[in-house]
Amino acid sequence: MRIARIKTASGALHAVERAGAWDHIIDPFEAPLRFTGGTTPAGEAEFLAPVAPAVVVGIGHNLTLNDHPLPIQAWHKSVHTVAAPGDQIVAARGRGTVNAEGELAVVIGKQAAGLTAENALDHVLGYTCVNDVTNVDQNAVDERNFQGKAGVNYTPLGPWIETALPDPERAGIDVHINGVPRANSGTFNLPSTVVDCLVYVTSWLTLEPGDVVMTGAPGTAVPVEPGDRVDIVVEGVGTLTSTVC
Numbered sequence: 001m002r003i004a005r006i007k008t009a010s011g012a013l014h015a016v017e018r019a020g021a022w023d024h025i026i027d028p029f030e031a032p033l034r035f036t037g038g039t040t041p042a043g044e045a046e047f048l049a050p051v052a053p054a055v056v057v058g059i060g061h062n063l064t065l066n067d068h069p070l071p072i073q074a075w076h077k078s079v080h081t082v083a084a085p086g087d088q089i090v091a092a093r094g095r096g097t098v099n100a101e102g103e104l105a106v107v108i109g110k111q112a113a114g115l116t117a118e119n120a121l122d123h124v125l126g127y128t129c130v131n132d133v134t135n136v137d138q139n140a141v142d143e144r145n146f147q148g149k150a151g152v153n154y155t156p157l158g159p160w161i162e163t164a165l166p167d168p169e170r171a172g173i174d175v176h177i178n179g180v181p182r183a184n185s186g187t188f189n190l191p192s193t194v195v196d197c198l199v200y201v202t203s204w205l206t207l208e209p210g211d212v213v214m215t216g217a218p219g220t221a222v223p224v225e226p227g228d229r230v231d232i233v234v235e236g237v238g239t240l241t242s243t244v245c
Contacts, residue, residue, distance in 0.1 A: 002238075003028045003126065004160040007046040008038075015040060017160070028161070029109060029125065029209040048084045049157040050128050051107055055211040056082065056155060058132060058145065059197050062190050062216025072192045072200045075145045077132070077214070083153035088245045089133055090152035091226055096137025098151075098244070100224045101217035102175040102232040104168060104187050105130035106194065107161050108213070113206040120198040123207075126163035127171075129232045129240035130214050131156040136221070156232075156242045157212070165236045168194045172235035175222045179229070182222040186235065189218035 002017040008024075015022035016033065022045050024038035060073040083089070091098045109125030132155065138148030149155075165171060168187060175183040187194060197215050201207065224230060224244045232240040 001163045002160045003050065003163065004045065005048045005050045005052075006040055007048055008040065012048055013038070015045070017042070047086070047159045049082050050159070050161045051157070051210040051212065053079055053082065053210050053212045054208060055079070055205070056214065057201050057205070057212070058149070058214045059192065059216045060145070062192050062197070063218060065189055065191055072196060074201050074204070077145070077149050077155060081150060081152070081154040083156045083242070085156065085158040085240055086242065087153045087156060088243050089131075089154065089156065089230070091224070091244050092135050092151045095135045095147070097135070097223050099134045099136045099221045100175060100177070100230045100232070101132040101134055102173045102183065102220035102234070103130050103132050103214050103217050104171055104173060104194065104234055104237070105157060106168070106198065106213040106215060108207045108209055108211045111206065111208055112198070112202045115199050115202040117195050117199060120195045121168070123198070125209070126161035127165045127168055127234070127237055128157060128161050129159070129234045129237055130212070131230060131232050131240060131242060132214050132217060134221070153242075156240055158240050159238050162237045171237070173218065173220050174233040175220050176231040176233065177222060177224060177228050183220040185219040187215065187218065190216050192216070
């Protein structure tokens with residue numbers, strides 16, 4: 001099932017894709033879902049970030065199976081950097097190379113604390129695409145990842161939440177720049193698995209419904225320039241498109 005957050009005349013609403021339209025729902029985190037009776041035709045849907053998280057967590061050092069210099073660590077990314085599909089990434093100028101980083105993002109579905117390998121995925125609502133945009137040269141002078149990841153619209157998220165991803169540990173991730181494939185990888189190349197990430201984060205921090213965990217860029221970091229179009233393609237989820245200005 002796909003759950004989106006769309007712009008309507010009455011404000012942002014969550015909706016479920018059914019029969020070629022987006023049927024409005026009251027709360028994506030409740031079960032069973034309650035429908036309002038409103039609907040938006042698929043061709044008219046203007047997607048927002050699929051959730052408005054209180055917390056966005058990134059996973060450090062989770063690059064590729066051959067590039068894992070330190071144990072798993074996490075860091076906060078400001079929710080003020082979250083952007084909708086189609087929003088322009090405002091590349092911070094004069095601060096080094098700007099990378100697009102294609103990742104699988106986990107959307108938490110219910111309160112999660114002290115998760116285990118056995119129950120971690122039971123606390124997940126679904127999965128979406130994320131572009132963890134980074135001024136990568138700042139990493140050398142700011143180990144907390146604040147300077148390099150705090151730019152305007154530096155966390156495009158979307159286009160929707162997929163609740164039925166068959167195996168989050170085997171999802172392909174591609175990055176296309178201006179229609180040209182520039183990275184081809186997947187969560188199967190993450191040194192710390194999706195479940196590992198959830199177990200680690202919730203051993204320190206209680207997550208709430210709508211919070212987002214970005215699981216790492218497994219060889220999917222690609223330099224971008226103003227004018228570029230960036231497509232993050234996550235197998236089984238969808239394509240997140242942004243432009244750089």
